[in-house]
Amino acid sequence: MSKDQIIAWLGERFDLKRIQELVDQQVKKPLPKNISWLHTLGSMSLFLFISQILTGILLLIYYRPTVNEAFESVKFIMTKPSLGWLYRQVHAWGANLMILIVFLHMLRTFFMGAFKKPREITWVIGALLFIFTLVFGFTGYLLPWNQLAYWATTVGTEIAGGIPVIGEWTKIFLRGGAAIGGETLSRFFVIHVIILPWLVFFLIGAHLLLVRVQGISTMEKVDQEIKLKEGEGTPFFPHHVLKEGIVLYLLIGILIGLSILLPFELGEKADPLQTPHAIKPEWYFLPMYQMLKYLPKLLGILMLAMGPLILIGWPFLDKTKARHPRQRPISTGIGIAMIVLLIVFGLLGHWAD
Ligand code: HEM
Incomplete structure (x- = not known):
């Protein structure tokens, strides 16, 4: 069958002209002039999500979510199947990079x-995506069933247990019992491979969909954004798509480079009777973990519980009209202070015994 015959066959069944118009409209959609390399962070997050799904499916072929087989099945993936070591490493590095890139975005x-009007809902959904990306990291970390995973999850669920009123219930619910065991592994597995994806x-x-319908925001004040007409601004294709192509190409190189040069070790199989002397959470939970050490227990955990709510509701707290960071010094100051705190507590956690 030739190309023309296929098009004719499809044309008798679907309104191809209309579909073509819709695609053209999206592809040619003008983007504001201020579109920069920083605007590729969203598509990098999307690429990493797709990569996690693909490598995750490959891992599922051999992974076994039981206490007796989980560790051995990951060891098997790393040594026996063709390129098994590579897709396990790309999945592990991809998880770390995804958290970093989504955070930068x-x-x-x-x-x-x-995030300001009219894009508040885009932010709220984004904030949920960031939280779920962290939950992806937390639940995936336990799956290899090694010592680090076992004990980091013990500490993590213990912290959840400190929340007033619902803490003990949450801890037991997450663990599926009093201690981390087969029940926890099953729960984390279902959350990680079915619910979250x-x-x-x-x-x-x-x-x-919201980004496409509302368009990329400009730096004009709220309610003063000027709608771009066709032929104005920077075309999405090929200008911005080319930028996205370049960063994705680099991202693939970084993912594979890190997987080869700095592979994640599997370590020892989980042993509930042997506590390792230094248990630290992954870098993305380290600042919070360290902060908890300096605050009275209840205050620290309340702050941890409030953090996500403030993040999600931020567009409804900061209702000033200006977008430019220099024109809204208070929120810019809060943002910078947050970054400094995260770095300082992260480093303190890194250096702590
Ligand atoms: C898996 C996670 C995410 C994916 C795949 C994703 C994807 C994207 C893409 C492709 C864009 C358009 C290009 C760009 O601005 O970079 C975008 C825009 C946007 N995203 Fe995300 N995003 C994610 C997480 C987040 C998070 C965590 C937030 C904030 C809490 C967020 C808030 C926004 C906002 C407000 C816009 C509109 C930007 C504008 O109009 O200038 N997103 N996102």
């Missing part, structure tokens, strides 16, 4: 005031 939209998939869909 959040900072970009925060400092450029892109679908939830994040639909949230990303809604996020991108």
Whole structure:
């Protein structure tokens, strides 16, 4: 069948002209002049999510979510199947990079005031995506069932246990019993491979739909944005798509480079009777973990519980009209102070015994 015959066959069944018009409209959509390399962080987050799904499916072929087989099955993936070591490493590095890139994308939209009217819902969905990306990291970390995973999850769920009123219930619910065991592994597995991927998939869909419908924000004040007409601004294709292509190409290089040069070790199989002497959470939980050490227990945990709520509701707290970071010194100051705190507590946690 030739190309023309295929098009004719499809044309008898679908309104191809209309579909072509819709695609053209999206592809040629003008972007504001202020579009920069920083505006590729969103598509980098999307690429990393897709990469996690693909490598995750490959891992699922051999992974076994039981206490007796989990560790051995990951060891098997790293040594036996063709390129098994590579897709396990790309998945592990991809998880770390995704958290970093989604965080940077959040900072970009925060400092450029892109979360303000009319894009509050885009931010709320984004904030949920960031939280779920962290939950992806937390639940995935336990799956290899090694010593680090076992004990980091013990500490993590212990922290949840400190929340007033619902803490003990939350801890038991997460663990599936009093201690970390087979029940915990099953729960984390279901959350990691079924619940979160679908939830994040639909949230990303809604996020991108809003970005497309509302367009990328400019630096003008709220209610003063000028709608771009056709032929104005920077065309999405090929200008911005080319930028995205370049960063994705680099990202693939970084992912594979890190996987080869700095592979994640599997370590020892989990042993509930042997506590390792230094248990530290992954870098993305380290600042919070360290902060908890300096604050009275209840205050620290209340702050941890309030943090996500403030993040999600931020567009409704900062209702100033200006978008440019220099024109809204208070929120810019809060943003910078947050970054400094995260770095300081992260470093203190890193250096702590
Ligand atoms: C898996 C996670 C995410 C994906 C795949 C994603 C994807 C995208 C993409 C492709 C764009 C358009 C290009 C760009 O601005 O970079 C965008 C815009 C946006 N995102 Fe995200 N995003 C994610 C997480 C977040 C988070 C965590 C936030 C904030 C809490 C956020 C808030 C926004 C906002 C406010 C815009 C509009 C930007 C503007 O109009 O200038 N996103 N997102």
